[in-house]
Amino acid sequence: MDLRLSKPLINTCFTLESDLEIVHGDFPASLTAPVKLSAVLQDIFEFLTAHPTESIVLSMKHEGPFSYEATDLANILLSSSCPTYFETLHRDQWFLEPRIPTLGEIRGKIVLFRRFSCDSEDIPRLGIPASWTYNTTGETSVSLLEVPMLAVQDYSELQSRADIPLKIEYIIQHVNRAAADVNENTLYLNFTTGSNLWYLACWPRRVAKHTRTPVADVFPGASGKCGIVILDFPELDRWNLVKLIIERNSQFQS
Structure with a gap:
């Protein structure tokens, strides 16, 4: 929240x-x-x-x-x-x-x-x-006393519809970073959200609709944790991506 x-x-x-x-x-x-x-x-x-x-x-x-x-x-x-x-x-x-x-x-x-x-x-x-750094694409982490704690992808300010494929790429890259990282002390936050109120094609619901299927497609058959993936309008695909995220992370619960 x-x-x-x-x-x-x-x-x-x-x-x-x-x-x-x-x-x-x-x-x-x-x-x-x-x-x-x-x-x-x-x-x-x-x-x-x-x-x-x-x-x-x-x-x-x-x-x-x-x-x-x-x-x-x-x-x-x-x-x-x-x-x-x-x-x-x-x-x-x-x-x-x-x-x-x-x-x-x-x-x-x-x-x-x-x-x-x-x-x-x-x-x-x-x-x-x-x-974290505004509009971060996920390459850097937030640390306390030089200990990495958070790795965040929050590329949210889209300039045009042409930025939506770039947003999808950043989301998928961050899912893969989380899966590859064996450090249990780093929490991955991956925002699938993005918007630009001045462009109808980049309103939040439309961005959510365009990102949902490409992101969901990387989950079946993959392994490793995916971290916290933040969604707008999670019901758009009948909660399919939510279920995939829970299933992927559930093997690491404690």
Whole structure:
């Protein structure tokens, strides 16, 4: 799950700076009413309580019209005025260590992907450092103390329809990288998503439709883990690619 966070977009005499809202770019997630981080987290906690064998990887970063100092978001999330975030309520439903866990460790928990800065003393309690290069094609990894932790393909800003075959190539290359890597401490993230709102052919659903079959075709008969493969509109092929991903990764579960 990918959450972009902002200070409250509309301030009143009752507004707390710590009452973070969900946005996308400079725009609110909903035009009818603010979507609060606390409310989204409560929904996640309830889901995990009802489904204790599941896990949710939660990416957080700051966006919105307000500027932040480097560690502002970390300080807000760790503030004593925000017990619903990390420190008090549902503490046992977070995995906040700066390392890649096994699936057995995180069942029933949220794994935090920290896509924001924090002070060095806060690193041990603010999850996996996950700030990667924009539009990365997957060749480089994200490291902590020179230890590779994440390998990410997130080539998302397509210039035209001609970039869709290139996107497909990057997705497949990253699936193959994951399969070839025997390092169990590196987690592979492979975004099949991409868009350009100024070109109809590159709207998210159309990109998803064009990428689905070529990517699915590389799975049958292949071996090795494929990492986390992120999909838009996973139902487009009647969940076929989702089933192939689960089947491929299930042999490595712990």
